[in-house]
Amino acid sequence: GQNIDQPTEMTATEGAIVQINCTYQTSGFNGLFWYQQHAGEAPTFLSYNVLDGLEEKGRFSSFLSRSKGYSYLLLKELQMKDSASYLCAVVDSNYQLIWGAGTKLIIKP
Amino acid sequence: DAGITQSPRHKVTETGTPVTLRCHQTENHRYMYWYRQDPGHGLRLIHYSYGVKDTDKGEVSDGYSVSRSKTEDFLLTLESATSSQTSVYFCAISEPGQDTSPLHFGNGTRLTVT
Numbered sequence: 001g002q003n004i005d006q007p008t009e010m011t012a013t014e015g016a017i018v019q020i021n022c023t024y025q026t027s028g029f030n031g032l033f034w035y036q037q038h039a040g041e042a043p044t045f046l047s048y049n050v051l052d053g054l055e056e057k058g059r060f061s062s063f064l065s066r067s068k069g070y071s072y073l074l075l076k077e078l079q080m081k082d083s084a085s086y087l088c089a090v091v092d093s094n095y096q097l098i099w100g101a102g103t104k105l106i107i108k109p
Numbered sequence: 110d111a112g113i114t115q116s117p118r119h120k121v122t123e124t125g126t127p128v129t130l131r132c133h134q135t136e137n138h139r140y141m142y143w144y145r146q147d148p149g150h151g152l153r154l155i156h157y158s159y160g161v162k163d164t165d166k167g168e169v170s171d172g173y174s175v176s177r178s179k180t181e182d183f184l185l186t187l188e189s190a191t192s193s194q195t196s197v198y199f200c201a202i203s204e205p206g207q208d209t210s211p212l213h214f215g216n217g218t219r220l221t222v223t
Contacts, residue, residue: 004151087152097152
């Protein structure tokens with residue numbers, strides 16, 4: 001079967017750095033997305049990785065290792081508004097999106 | 110932001126009644142999707158459409174039907190609602206061929222079946 005694993009919940013402090021991991025086992029791989037979802041709102045696109053390595057976008061970076069079936073989202077200089085769920089999704093060999101259950105990130109002052 | 114509107118935003122209905130949710134887009138994107146989101150689960154695909162009158166089933170399509178008579182509208186119908194269909198429903202659009210083809214989501218419909 002296809003599987004995406006993310007921690008259910010994480011807590012971090014305002015101003016700090018947090019890394020949210022995502023491991024996957026899918027039939028094929030055609031890219032990995034990270035989305036942010038604030039409570040009661042729609043998911044919004046953060047990043048896309050298809051090649052190994054780190055993609056940086058302001059305070060957010062996303063890393064991919066295809067050989068390890070592993071990605072992480074790195075959030076720097078955390079702000080209270082970063083409190084949200086972060087969803088990992090993998091595009092499989094049939095170009096179908098397989099979604100993780102999401103990681104709820106709680107930011108404390 | 111992508112122009113996607115879902116209606117209604119909230120609905121309470123009784124078991125056994127039919128329910129239709131509407132998704133309207135102004136982006137002229139070819140692909141449209143219906144997902145449901147439940148605690149402890151990832152987003153699960155119900156149905157999707159790749160063009161007018163072209164639709165296909167997702168992983169949780171039982172009890173649901175869809176129609177797309179115009180590019181901009183994608184309707185999701187629960188023929189006879191059950192309590193297991195209580196969920197938050199998201200519509201999404203994409204245009205394959207654009208850089209990364211991310212999905213853009215509507216604001217969701219919270220459906221409660223009593």
